[in-house]
Amino acid sequence: MQSETIENYLKTIYHLSAGNSNIVNNKQLAEKLNVIPATVTESVKKLHELKLVIYEKSYGTRLTTSGSKMALNIVRRHRIWETYLANELGFGWDEVHEIAEELEHIKNDKLIKKLSEKLGHPNFDPHGDPIPDEKGKIQKSNVIKLSEVKIKSHYKIMGVTDHSTTFLKYLEKHQLIIGASITIKTIEEFDNSIILICQKKEVSISPKAAECIIVEKL
């Protein structure tokens, strides 16, 4: 198995298991990796052989300790590159993900070290996602989804869980960028859409969009 393929599988398993060692099933994996489930069955068998995952037939797959370490390293590389592209080269937060998908596979520890150093060892990427340190440790914070906020409270936008250009451009348009302070005005009983104040302007957020915005209580 090629290292780039392995890395993409491990990273995807990591994301689908939400950082824990939750079981991931073939269908989800197949979807994310753009292959058919039959291919996933083959692949996870091989990853099991390599002791990077534990694959239990007809049940699912989870990362081993060493698989998890590798996954965290790839996530680190991805997020360091995203931060670098945004902060040093002036790319928009809607452009960096795609490029980082390729750059994350460059295997050179010194390179990531230098990038991180130049950036002042950042803990979060342009989407507010935490950057694991060299040992794979992730700084945790007590954040919630915008869909879980309480009325008339104040929050700070901390991140997004959707990286698509369309969504990020939409947020930018309403100045819903990371670090922005918002106040929840009302939550519509009819459809659960959230009316909030940002930069003195009123914005209505659909429940679907609210699921993708991460905030912290002020």
Added chain:
Amino acid sequence: MQSETIENYLKTIYHLSAGNSNIVNNKQLAEKLNVIPATVTESVKKLHELKLVIYEKSYGTRLTTSGSKMALNIVRRHRIWETYLANELGFGWDEVHEIAEELEHIKNDKLIKKLSEKLGHPNFDPHGDPIPDEKGKIQKSNVIKLSEVKIKSHYKIMGVTDHSTTFLKYLEKHQLIIGASITIKTIEEFDNSIILICQKKEVSISPKAAECIIVEKL
């Protein structure tokens, strides 16, 4: 054929044909690409199908116009990355080649544009090699090899044709870096080694090393 494989073949054909459209033979290609000649035969047939090279059986291969364009683009990417790694991230000129071998395959025109911009659109990489512009045009200069210099003349070091760490470290030790001024003292009749003055110190350069140093007459 995968794009990374294609790119490595085109780049290697370009280098072996010395920038012109000289014919390259299978054995040389096989050596540079670390494959056996049988593999090269297969590959160049496919590249011929793709109209990137003209392959004539039992004779050799040369780049077509579109193959040449692609090759120049890869060379541009490689050298921009080398310059970036050296100038912005502080890598040594002996370290950058290896990393650039991977980075050159990242396909994103805007990325190279941004890097070039940040560097002030450099025309030469850390080894003194010219960087083709977006159109593939190379700035030419009238440089010669150190092995061709005349006695008692003054020269400036403009580049190297060997990128190995051992060679570059050796040059650094004697301060034979790009931009350095040198004066040719004598050329030993016995073995053709060159005795030159650099930073007021006398250095003896073997004919083999002299073949790999590019200079310009002052």
Added chain:
DNA sequence: TTATTATTTTTGGTTGACCAAAAAATTAAT
């Protein structure tokens, strides 16, 4: 519980990129 649906696995392919060994063609030496 049985039938239906969804998911997973098996089986039998393909394609790209490689190799080893043998055959053919070219080039160099005698």
Added chain:
DNA sequence: ATTAATTTTTTGGTCAACCAAAAATAATAA
């Protein structure tokens, strides 16, 4: 001009990563 050496090509493989279709298994609904 022959012979010998080198280079190239052909032939018959492997291996990784994929797919399509069929079979098996698991989950859900009736």
